[in-house]
Amino acid sequence: MWNRCKEGERMTYDRLVCANCAAPVSEGRCPVCRANRERMQHEGPFGGLNPMTLIALLAVLVAAVALLAHQTA
Numbered sequence: 001m002w003n004r005c006k007e008g009e010r011m012t013y014d015r016l017v018c019a020n021c022a023a024p025v026s027e028g029r030c031p032v033c034r035a036n037r038e039r040m041q042h043e044g045p046f047g048g049l050n051p052m053t054l055i056a057l058l059a060v061l062v063a064a065v066a067l068l069a070h071q072t073a
C-alpha cells in the first residue's frame, strides 16, 4: 500500500510540466523545475497534505481514541 502510494506520487511528478519553461519538471531544465523536483523528492507521500488537514486528522484520531477508551472503561 505504501509503495503504491509512492508510485502514484511519482507518476504525477513525472507528468508535471513546468510553468516557467514548459518542459517536464523531471528534466530539471530551469531553476523552477529543479526547485520543484527537489521539493517533491523530499516531501514524500504526505507532502500534498496541508497542515490544517493533518491537524484535522489528528483531532479525529484523538476523538476516536477517547471514545474507545470511554467505551472500554
Ligand SMILES: [Zn+2]
Residues within 6 Å of the ligand: 018, 019, 020, 021, 022, 023, 025, 029, 030, 031, 032, 033, 034
Ligand atoms: Zn522549468
